[in-house]
Amino acid sequence: MLIAAAVLLVPAAAFIGVFRQWRRCLLSLGALFLLVGIVLMVVNPTIAVCQMISGATALAVMFLCGRQIFSETHQALVVHNRLPAWEYLFESIVAAVAAVGAALFARAHPLFGLPGPVTFSWVWLGLAGLFMVVLAGNILEVGLGLVVFATGLNLLIVATSLATWWPALLAVQLVPIAVALLTSVAGIRLSHFGHGVGLDLLLDKAPFVMASARPVRIQVRSRVTTPESLSPPAGA
Amino acid sequence: MPLEVIGLWLGLSLVLVLVSAVPDCLTRYRWALLALVVVALGGALALAWTSPVETLARWRSGLAFDSLAKLLLPPLWTGAAGAMAVAIFLPSGRYEPAIAALSTTAATAGILSGNPLLVIVLLLAIALVILAGLLVHDEGLMGHPMLNVATGIKYLILNVVATACLVMALLLSNFYSLNPDRTELVRIVAAVFVVGFGLAAGAMPFYFHIPDTFDATPSLATVSLAGPLQCLAVVYLIRTTANGPWLLTDPHVSDVLMAGAIAGALLAGIMAFGQRRLNRLLAFNAMRELGWIGFGIASVSRGGWRGALILLAVRCVSQPLLIVIAKLVQARRGEADLEKLGGLAKLLPLTTFAWCAGVFASVGLPPAASFWGLGSLLGFAWSNSRLTAILLGLSGVLALWRLAQASYGTFWRPSAAIADVLPERPTPSWVLACLGLGLGFAGVAPRVFQAPLDQVLAYFPFLR
Numbered sequence: 001m002l003i004a005a006a007v008l009l010v011p012a013a014a015f016i017g018v019f020r021q022w023r024r025c026l027l028s029l030g031a032l033f034l035l036v037g038i039v040l041m042v043v044n045p046t047i048a049v050c051q052m053i054s055g056a057t058a059l060a061v062m063f064l065c066g067r068q069i070f071s072e073t074h075q076a077l078v079v080h081n082r083l084p085a086w087e088y089l090f091e092s093i094v095a096a097v098a099a100v101g102a103a104l105f106a107r108a109h110p111l112f113g114l115p116g117p118v119t120f121s122w123v124w125l126g127l128a129g130l131f132m133v134v135l136a137g138n139i140l141e142v143g144l145g146l147v148v149f150a151t152g153l154n155l156l157i158v159a160t161s162l163a164t165w166w167p168a169l170l171a172v173q174l175v176p177i178a179v180a181l182l183t184s185v186a187g188i189r190l191s192h193f194g195h196g197v198g199l200d201l202l203l204d205k206a207p208f209v210m211a212s213a214r215p216v217r218i219q220v221r222s223r224v225t226t227p228e229s230l231s232p233p234a235g236a
Numbered sequence: 237m238p239l240e241v242i243g244l245w246l247g248l249s250l251v252l253v254l255v256s257a258v259p260d261c262l263t264r265y266r267w268a269l270l271a272l273v274v275v276a277l278g279g280a281l282a283l284a285w286t287s288p289v290e291t292l293a294r295w296r297s298g299l300a301f302d303s304l305a306k307l308l309l310p311p312l313w314t315g316a317a318g319a320m321a322v323a324i325f326l327p328s329g330r331y332e333p334a335i336a337a338l339s340t341t342a343a344t345a346g347i348l349s350g351n352p353l354l355v356i357v358l359l360l361a362i363a364l365v366i367l368a369g370l371l372v373h374d375e376g377l378m379g380h381p382m383l384n385v386a387t388g389i390k391y392l393i394l395n396v397v398a399t400a401c402l403v404m405a406l407l408l409s410n411f412y413s414l415n416p417d418r419t420e421l422v423r424i425v426a427a428v429f430v431v432g433f434g435l436a437a438g439a440m441p442f443y444f445h446i447p448d449t450f451d452a453t454p455s456l457a458t459v460s461l462a463g464p465l466q467c468l469a470v471v472y473l474i475r476t477t478a479n480g481p482w483l484l485t486d487p488h489v490s491d492v493l494m495a496g497a498i499a500g501a502l503l504a505g506i507m508a509f510g511q512r513r514l515n516r517l518l519a520f521n522a523m524r525e526l527g528w529i530g531f532g533i534a535s536v537s538r539g540g541w542r543g544a545l546i547l548l549a550v551r552c553v554s555q556p557l558l559i560v561i562a563k564l565v566q567a568r569r570g571e572a573d574l575e576k577l578g579g580l581a582k583l584l585p586l587t588t589f590a591w592c593a594g595v596f597a598s599v600g601l602p603p604a605a606s607f608w609g610l611g612s613l614l615g616f617a618w619s620n621s622r623l624t625a626i627l628l629g630l631s632g633v634l635a636l637w638r639l640a641q642a643s644y645g646t647f648w649r650p651s652a653a654i655a656d657v658l659p660e661r662p663t664p665s666w667v668l669a670c671l672g673l674g675l676g677f678a679g680v681a682p683r684v685f686q687a688p689l690d691q692v693l694a695y696f697p698f699l700r
Binding site: 156179 | 296351353354356358361367371382385388389393396399400403407408
């Protein structure tokens, strides 16, 4: 059960980064929360339930935000503005390399005496979240990446912390909700100003702020404005 | 006692949040709210000064009111309450007092907590409250919504990374305490901890988000960053070191951290000369102070820790004072650019006095209490290496020069006619002046710090 859940976390997290339609991204995120809950059941059933409730709340917040933004901006229901096929390939390869890296790390350095699947799960989620943030093209992608990263961190904390730390463990469960809420507010504010949610617009308007953020440098991509580019690709 | 104090601040926070939710309520009931802030501060101070002090909190315990909390909480509360009292009377964002109260509550709980994970979570919580202020409020001089969103995203990402680093450092140090043969972990833990602390507190060279945040956030969110958040971050550093002295007893780790901290302070002092906005100048000034404190703690010496603790306590008041006055003078001139400020000393005499007191406290000039802290740091640095002492002194001279330039430019330089020539409002001005007087009084009577400092330092036998 534990191994199956850990293995299924690979497609669940990878799809969040690769899918173009925001609803499918959120479905994958829901699956991810469920699988992390299953992994946590082995460690601490009470916290696992809390995590699932918190995940469902974060998911609801992000769903409402996505619906609001995409109904206002009249864009096609795509999270990403980049659609060339090679980018799918690039992201899939990045995900595969990260998954293999996480598996090798879990095998070589079973830190904190945790079972292999648990070590693999937190390392994989952490790497996947970081990649999503680094490759993000808009605020929703940043939010999704941060939530995935926070979920991996949460898994590690719950698996290794002492039972006497329970108030902090419960407080940690609120982090995904807070992150989802704040990125949603940022996204909605940006879309209210009629600028969509792309980070490249922030680079135009606040260049010295974004350009000095070297550790979290966000790539600027050329915007494709042809009608074909706005329609979701088949199979995504 | 800890629960009562936290409850007191939490109650004030809830009242302020509720009041903020209703338009015009803050303006209508400002005298009642001021009374509430004074009652909360008075009650908390009375509890702190009359409660018995427990032994220094060890990790894994619950809440504890120890000597470190007794030393730092009164100035933290005073600075935050002063800023709240002033903000209630200023035409600023209505959420600002609530942001300051929430962050003070979280910092109080963190300083009283013996649970390391809870402290990390509370650090993140304060950062998220500041971020919420950044996203909700866009009425400031720098209130371009794009700038706020861009700064907010950067701040959020860096804080999540900081939390991850602090958690990893905590778990690895626990792992090391169970497996002391893994000696390679000491430097790894120190490196991860320093990155996490630097990002969370905004110390050099992990300062990427601090100047933009100072520029874009409403003034009391900036107060929350420079006051409660940075104070809690340093307290976490001190408690972590107290619980695991092995972290700094490696001489290589200690030397590298001291060099990094002093270089950071010097760099912040130099970079302050390139700033053209008052808020950004104050951001680099706050980073320079943090460099001094980091230097003192990394020295693992009694003199260094004494200096760092005094500076930390003093900056809990001086930083809110400087930030609030900066907001006040910028609002009066309608400009944030240093070149366009000026001629305010005659209009705002009490505010000018309070600003000067804040500047004296920030750079460690007598009669401010920080003079004794800087003296202690310089004493240690001179005995350790003369070059270190010279660099430390140089960073102080640079800071003094730049702040004197900015003070002259803001208050005394002749400038174009000011549109708003009304005299300063008595209540906020007297609050600021009293805070300034308090900074001077604590310096004239250094015994105020002496007894609690000796109590704190007694718990650290590993100090040289």
